[in-house]
Amino acid sequence: MHFDSTDKHAHSVDVTPSAWVKRWSDLVPPGADVLDLACGAGRHSRCLASRGCRVWAVDVDVSRFSDVPAGVTLSQADLEADVWPLTGRDFDAVVVTNYLHRARFGELLDCVRPGGLLIYETFAVGNERFGRPANPDFLLRPGELRERVRGAFAILGFDEGEVAHPRPAVAQRICARRVGA
Numbered sequence: 236m237h238f239d240s241t242d243k244h245a246h247s248v249d250v251t252p253s254a255w256v257k258r259w260s261d262l263v264p265p266g267a268d269v270l271d272l273a274c275g276a277g278r279h280s281r282c283l284a285s286r287g288c289r290v291w292a293v294d295v296d297v298s299r300f301s302d303v304p305a306g307v308t309l310s311q312a313d314l315e316a317d318v319w320p321l322t323g324r325d326f327d328a329v330v331v332t333n334y335l336h337r338a339r340f341g342e343l344l345d346c347v348r349p350g351g352l353l354i355y356e357t358f359a360v361g362n363e364r365f366g367r368p369a370n371p372d373f374l375l376r377p378g379e380l381r382e383r384v385r386g387a388f389a390i391l392g393f394d395e396g397e398v399a400h401p402r403p404a405v406a407q408r409i410c411a412r413r414v415g416a
Contacts, residue, residue: 252282253332254400255356259392259410262352263288267327270346273314273334276300280307283330293320314339321346328352335373340383349415353388355380359395361405380409388413 252260256279263269265287271280274292277300284290284306292300297311312320315336325348335357347353360376363369381393388411395407 250276250278250281251401252278253356255394255408255410256330256332256354257282259352259354260286262391262410263328269328269330270321270324270326272329272331272343274300274309275333277303277307277309279330279332280304280309283328288328291324291326326351328354331355331357333357335375337372344384344387344413347388347413349413351413352391353384353409353411353413355410356406356408359405359407361397365403365405374405375407380407384409384411 260283263283263286267288269283269288269290271277271283271290271292274280274294277292280290280292281304284304288306290307291310292307293310293312293314294300295311295313297309300309303309314320315338319339319342321342325346327348328351329343329347331343344353358368358374360371360374362374368374377395381390384390390409390411392410393408396405398404398406
């Protein structure tokens, strides 16, 4: 399920890239093929396209993504449907923020090419005291991202705990490079 960082204020759209994504985006070279999964309004798609990446932005609802910039291909797809819409596709980097659907996690990791990056950030257990999401189905368990990538990825950065921006929340974040070249 996807949660915009501005859920409390549904009328506003946050176009500022996540500090976590910005921190690691320098490792994504210009010309790279990037998947922005559950892209929302496109804040990360815009950031990566401005760095010369070819971005495929995917979301179940693309209505919030206006003014699609050069370098971005916008695609509407149900990421939780019976058929995984990304079968056979792979990318130099995959960026995911504020989204978790455990049933597709293996297929998502398969989208990262050998040597490619996974930059992932979403809500974790403990976030329920700050509001949505509060359902444990949409909250990462302690260390879950680290466990999910174990063996197939080298972890470059991992963080979990309370964050203050753009609103108080409990988050888990990882940047990892798929092993192999």
